[in-house]
Amino acid sequence: MGYTAPLEDYAFLLHRVMQVQSLGIPGYAELDEGFTAAVLEAAGKIAADVLAPLNTVGDREGCVLENGVVRTPEGFKAAFEQLRAGGWMALDCAAEYGGQGLPYLMHTAVNEAFVSANMALNMYQGLTHGAYSALRAHGTAEQKAYYLPKLASCEWTGTMNLTEPQCGTDLGLIRTRAEAEGEAWRITGTKIFISAGDHDMAENIVHLVLAKAPGGGEGTRGISLFVVPKVLADGTRNAVSVGKLEAKMGIHGSATCVMNYDGAQGWLVGDLHKGMRAMFTMMNEARLGVGCQGYAVAEAAYQAATAYAKDRLQGRMAEGAGPAQPLIVHPDIRRSLMDQKAFIEGARALTFWGASLIDRGHHGDAAAEGLASLLIPVIKGFLTDKGFESTVQAQQIWGGHGYIEDNPASQFVRDARIAMIYEGANGVQALDLVGRKLASDGGKAIRAFLQMILAECQALEGDAAMEPVAKPLKRAAGQLQEALVYFMSVAGQSPQDALAGSTDFLHLMGHVSLGLMWLRMAKAAQGAENIPFLQAKLVTARHFMTRQLPTCALHLARIMAGGETVMALPAEAF
């Protein structure tokens, strides 16, 4: 089942919808159509030819732990080497560390194609990217010089060590300890769920580890960040080892390890006892990357399901159409495909927009950074919840064949599932949104977001062609506003009433966000109805508005119901 990168949609978004060259963001002026097309076409080719064929292999073989070393599935090492050789890892890394210095937006588009083709294999690179960002932002000059060139190229790969057996979300509970020893530290403890914790595709693995150093106080205040390489500068092995390789529901090609630190040598990254802050700085990009996984796997599942729906002959909608017609003639199949399409294309637009806001933020635009921070839990939580649903819908099109591991549908569902969980489970994203981001900076970002939507809708008033898109969006923005007013009214006296609606609020805002994207896409597609691609955008925009955006009213109704029935029962009643 081949994968084809959605190059036409990339070009439409970058140049027709976002008009990236005109945005005034440093580095964007150079993104002319010829250049972005060349980069993305090349990325699409590697995704299709090198990564996609290994996706099933990775799922079936999985990783294996042998004599303390993780072996990746057949072919992964060679493919990783090809990505490295092509410079794909360092696309948005700084030129001084061997990167190509492109905007984060371009990295995001390339990343989507790589994830669609092979989510598990791409994780080794994604985590390395995270380690690069953390060290670049917080490392000493010496650390940067030593690690960054190796991480930019993926000659070495990186990991993030947060979770422990007794603590996931609640990092205040961590027990891993750091004891000073001269310039360095000795790290002791057990970390779990460490993606790319060990593997056979790089000479060295650079672990970033949260640990408690003496004197930092209780809870998250006492936490510091350390860099702990698998192989030390003198070529000897550090005291870090794989305790276990986890058997998982999906992403079998990604090695998820229990890591044991037995007095391993580490070096402080950033300020002592300020480890949480260091982790937070790279959180926006990491979470946007996971949101991207949500719709990227959905895209791959959609492509496979579409091919099957066109090929599989079953039932008839028209008499005299022969013994059977392709599945795609059936309205319920078509509804499912349209729902997937409307979600995926909207999600791509939102993620690209989010990436452009992060690019603006990198260049000191505080308002853009505030808006990005507001949108990140939505991009992470909403796009992975809906992305998973979308893979399930795609699997359903296959009928019984979708449940059999001979076909790709099951793997997409199993792989997509993790994106709802890691990098902050989606309930935590909702809590972050409602409990922190809405009120942050006096609610500036959410107000700006609502005003932006209303302004874009108002600018289209009187435009009859755009009314079926603008009008429902305006109504939905009003529902979002109503939910906000409710939250403000209960915030002081009964926060549980707001928190009981946090997941609904995340989904309400997710729908409104995709609505804004569909407004922008429909506007960009106007006046070119004779081009099939743009015609499809107009239809899909209306499909979203009539069949998905009305979900806002449901979420509002649930939010307004508050927490009474949610919290009424004692724990024993469950």
Add this chain to the structure above:
Amino acid sequence: MGYTAPLEDYAFLLHRVMQVQSLGIPGYAELDEGFTAAVLEAAGKIAADVLAPLNTVGDREGCVLENGVVRTPEGFKAAFEQLRAGGWMALDCAAEYGGQGLPYLMHTAVNEAFVSANMALNMYQGLTHGAYSALRAHGTAEQKAYYLPKLASCEWTGTMNLTEPQCGTDLGLIRTRAEAEGEAWRITGTKIFISAGDHDMAENIVHLVLAKAPGGGEGTRGISLFVVPKVLADGTRNAVSVGKLEAKMGIHGSATCVMNYDGAQGWLVGDLHKGMRAMFTMMNEARLGVGCQGYAVAEAAYQAATAYAKDRLQGRMAEGAGPAQPLIVHPDIRRSLMDQKAFIEGARALTFWGASLIDRGHHGDAAAEGLASLLIPVIKGFLTDKGFESTVQAQQIWGGHGYIEDNPASQFVRDARIAMIYEGANGVQALDLVGRKLASDGGKAIRAFLQMILAECQALEGDAAMEPVAKPLKRAAGQLQEALVYFMSVAGQSPQDALAGSTDFLHLMGHVSLGLMWLRMAKAAQGAENIPFLQAKLVTARHFMTRQLPTCALHLARIMAGGETVMALPAEAF
């Protein structure tokens, strides 16, 4: 992770809500509280002690094909023998064939517990039950005498052979051929997705096979039903063999086989060329059984997630509550558990009610049979869609631990997924509902259903305590009515407008059906607010009404949008 059968809920439904002894259904008068409690407690004990401990084993080991014979996971054979010895297989089979002659309702309650404990193992019995019903309804006296006692006891097991590589739903396309040879027939062809197609737990396997005999014409008209035993009466092996054992996403303990019939000896069941009719007679029970799987696996997943949420310490809702509190104190976790609880208990009530309608139908009540036929696609489609969602919600509570196969959450999700697919994929259920059941017998059943709801709501008018339950249900029934009127208005000229809304209609009717169940449960729980179990029912009823029933408005909005955006694009646009 232990499973506990919900005995208190069984008793509440049977005796307080349904008041089974007063229903006037043959066999129900004997179902006094002591008797049903004894049966269900014993079933719950076997489920907990024998079946549940094998659930993980079955998932990890799966079935293995060795030298043409399927070997089931370690322990399955002994457990199956225990079920057989206890007479559990034949609970509702006729006494003349060695059964206990209990109502189908009792079989359904027992079946739920067995499925919750071990869905895969229970499938061998479920399919045998289907074969028993088909032969009992359509077999000759000789066939009945020969097969039924063996099938009732599960000394022999049964299978249903419908699907072929080129046809699933569209049985008109089948190619398996039957050629007459004296009194018998020779069956030749390949059948796929045959659950329990082979295994090591019974002496003989009785295959029921759809095939085309000469002279029957095109499409489904030419299909006949044959019984093809694995071992013939003289002890020799029939020409039927396992072509392949499928690797599946879940239910690994259930052997899904490709079956090759190479001139196998078979005998006609029922009339020649009337095979489809013979299959249809057992479809209601088979589909209700799958609907039961939907919520039964959700129940098991809910129990495991609840135990984890009470045990796992993470985060705090109250200051001074120590370093961390159990997950269950968090509103978003509690919301998820309440949503699962409201679905599962409503689904159980609906399934039990459906089983009682089937019992009535068995005794010649045509109105009950019509209502059962109307509800069956809802019970199958809605309860498995929502049941799967419920297992995903349960898995989410585990955080990263839910994605690791050390814990049960992933298996529940993977197992539950198949119920949306087999026995008629849920899109086919929606088509059956909208395209056939609504209009059947002049729309008598759906009108009776709506009148029943309105009458039950009206009877509670002026009852202030019941108003928060009755009022939303009445509104939702009005929305169902509105969708019906819309379907009638488009039925003639543009059936695609109705079919584009078929899945939404199934879900709209599913919500209304559960709403009716919650009305009945709330009514039955009235006036006993000091009993915690009944108090919880009243809270959960309101939770359902305020947070789940409002989904009806969303489904109605989608239905009223018709098929325009769904069908507008050419196939190439996908």
